[in-house]
Amino acid sequence: MHYFVDTLQKYPEIALFLTIGIGFWIGNLKMGKFNLGVVTSTLLAGLLVGQVGVKLPGVLQSTFFAMFLFSVGYSVGPQFIRALKSDGLAQVIFSIIICLSGAATAILLGKALGYNGALTAGLLSGGYTNSTVLGVATDLMNQSGLPPAELAAALALMPVAYAVTYPFGTIGSAYMLAAIAPKILGFDLVKVCQEYEAAHGGKKVGTTAYREYSARAVRLTSEALIGKSVAEVEELFRHEIFIRRMRTVEGGSIIDCQRDTILTENAILAVSGGLSALLAYTREFGPELKDVPLLDFSTELLDLVVTNKAYAGRTLGELIHTLFGEPGRGVFLTKFTRSDVAMPMNLETRIQRGDVLTILGAKADVATIAKELGYADRPVEGSDMAFMAFGIVAGSLIGAFTIHIGGIPLSLGTAVGAIVAGIICGYLRSTMRTFGHIPGPAIWVFNNVGLNGFIACIGLNAALGFVGGIQHYGVTLFLAGTLITLVPIIVGLILGHFVFKFHPGIMLGAVAGSRSTTAALGALQEAAKSNVPVVGYATGYATSRLVMALLTIPVVKFF
CATH class of the missing domain: 1.20.1530 (Na+/H+ antiporter like fold)
Structure with a gap:
């Protein structure tokens, strides 16, 4: 000693x-x-x-x-x-x-x-x-x-x-x-947060925005789909399934599908989507099979920083409708972050410059969205010291x-x-x-x-x-x-409820953020069974x- x-x-x-x-x-x-x-x-x-x-x-x-x-x-x-x-x-x-x-x-x-x-x-x-x-x-x-x-x-x-x-x-x-x-x-914290999510698009923005991304190979035997275009089939499945590639005959060449590509009988298709959608719909195409070369296309999980002024102020729903259609068909939004705080992905949430959208999809499609929306913040080891x-x-x-x-x-x-x-x-x-x-x-x-x-x-x-x-x-x-x-x-609760009239969930999050108490935010999220308090916390914490x-x-x- x-x-x-x-x-x-x-x-x-x-x-x-x-x-x-x-x-x-x-x-x-x-x-x-x-x-x-x-x-x-x-x-x-x-x-x-x-x-x-x-x-x-x-x-x-x-x-x-x-x-x-x-x-x-x-x-x-x-x-x-x-x-x-x-x-x-x-x-x-x-x-x-x-x-x-x-x-x-x-x-x-x-x-x-x-x-x-x-x-x-x-x-x-x-x-x-x-x-x-x-x-x-x-x-x-x-x-x-x-x-x-x-x-x-x-x-x-x-x-x-x-x-x-x-x-x-x-x-x-x-x-x-x-x-x-x-x-x-x-007020019932769980109930008011559920109501807020319902009123502001708190449900998932389509399957493509939130579910685990995957791809499978299926042989097209369904007569209802043979002869239809890729766009028609994707519309039929409410854009929860995307057709990425097609091999017309077994062992033949592979083509990348466009919206006007016509699906032929017995073609082998690479379909992508959320895991639940794949489980629900792939059987409607035909039997699943193993085709490694068909599924061997590059994908990328990318943090995309919104810097384009044209998209600042638009809602998340508008953004997905605009960019996740033809320009980024089959791209999945997996996370939405603001100031290092994971935000609830509500349809009505307005995008701000500097927000980070984590997207996943085919590398070429991800690059298309990144070029339009902002800066591709790919992982690097170095810092600008x-x-x-x-x-x-x-x-x-x-x-x-x-x-x-x-x-x-x-x-x-x-x-x-x-x-x-x-x-x-x-x-x-x-x-x-x-x-x-x-x-x-x-x-x-x-x-x-x-x-x-x-x-x-x-x-x-x-x-x-x-x-x-x-x-x-x-x-x-x-x-x-x-x-x-x-x-x-106490001051925050009185002012937030009676003077500023904030939504209860947002108000409690703002009070927690104003006190920079991360433990309080965690307790609120658990009690509310919702991420709504995070909306108020981010600004309060920064301030x-x-x-x-x-x-x-x-x-x-x-x-």
């Missing part, structure tokens, strides 16, 4: 990775339907490992946090900017009000309880379940010019407040929104710029600058997809390693002051955290990430 402690003290990077490893391991363990979460687990692991007396340089902490903030901004930027310019503006305003209520509650409680800015920021970060607040506050405190001893004491308090208040912030908000709110406001690095530099330089008003220095701070830069870069990437590519897995690494590396640094550096802080502030902090969790939720970073400035400066 003595060797282990000495090694950690001599090589603090070992302590850092040990903390991150424990955090990810414990944070992903399930206890029934609840798990502690990686961020909270990493913080607690850092506070435990740090008891041996490990100190990490502040620049490492800031580097991790800059990576995290930029990746968050990059992910939510397209949705946030579009919401500001579209009919999502009401949800943006709604989310800002909720964020303001949370920050105001924290300031009032901090003043009433005699807390300083650091402790109040930690209280807000945990109770509001927004780790960005913790990082921005740390950045502001490091730039405050406080004496080293006073600064160290202040920085030690923030993780104490976060660790005490975060668990209820997560569990309480999920339970309040998914179980309590529908009862208080008097220059784009990311220069973005962080530009944002941080702007954030570091200080002006003096009445002798008081004012600046956004490098942390806010980094997230704003990420939002701008993410939006630019969504509209001009030829540069700035950062693959989803890389964003995951920057986001999770950046955040949890930063949290690990905080925990390790604050560990020695943690026990005393818990003993002095614990119960009061917990009760204050419950208020910061509940007040914004809260930026707004809470900005609101951290007055929270810290007010004390």
